[in-house]
Amino acid sequence: MIGRSRPAGRHRDGQAHTPVYRRVWDVPARAEAEVLGSVSPGWAVLYSLSMRRFFGLCAWPSPQPVMISDDTAEGLEQRMREAETLLILHMPPADDRLGRAA
Numbered sequence: 340m341i342g343r344s345r346p347a348g349r350h351r352d353g354q355a356h357t358p359v360y361r362r363v364w365d366v367p368a369r370a371e372a373e374v375l376g377s378v379s380p381g382w383a384v385l386y387s388l389s390m391r392r393f394f395g396l397c398a399w400p401s402p403q404p405v406m407i408s409d410d411t412a413e414g415l416e417q418r419m420r421e422a423e424t425l426l427i428l429h430m431p432p433a434d435d436r437l438g439r440a441a
Contacts, residue, residue: 364388371412382419395419401426 368386372393376384383396390408393415397405405422409415 365391368393368412375412375416379416379419381423384415395422397422 365386365388368391372384372386375393375395376382379395381397381399383398385394385396386392387394392408392410393412394406394408395415395418405426407415407418407422409418
């Protein structure tokens with residue numbers, strides 16, 4: 340559009356403010372993620388709008404970052420419990436964690 344003037348749009352200087360409808364996507368899924376995150380201490384739960392999946396990120400110290408995902412909130416909750424169980428099973432005894440000999 341070199342050399343041509345562009346028609347004024349709503350984002351041009353001097354144009355009146357125009358209200359724009361704000362769409363909120365996937366409200367039920369986002370609400371499920373929020374509820375699951377609030378009842379699951381030690382986890383950050385997110386819902387990805389672009390991937391349409393639930394993600395859980397552990398918020399406790401672990402040897403490696405733990406991030407799991409599932410298509411449903413119920414499936415994610417089950418995977419979160421499995422990850423917690425695996426962490427407990429692979430955890431060294433309490434004396435080893437404190438640096439003392441058994």
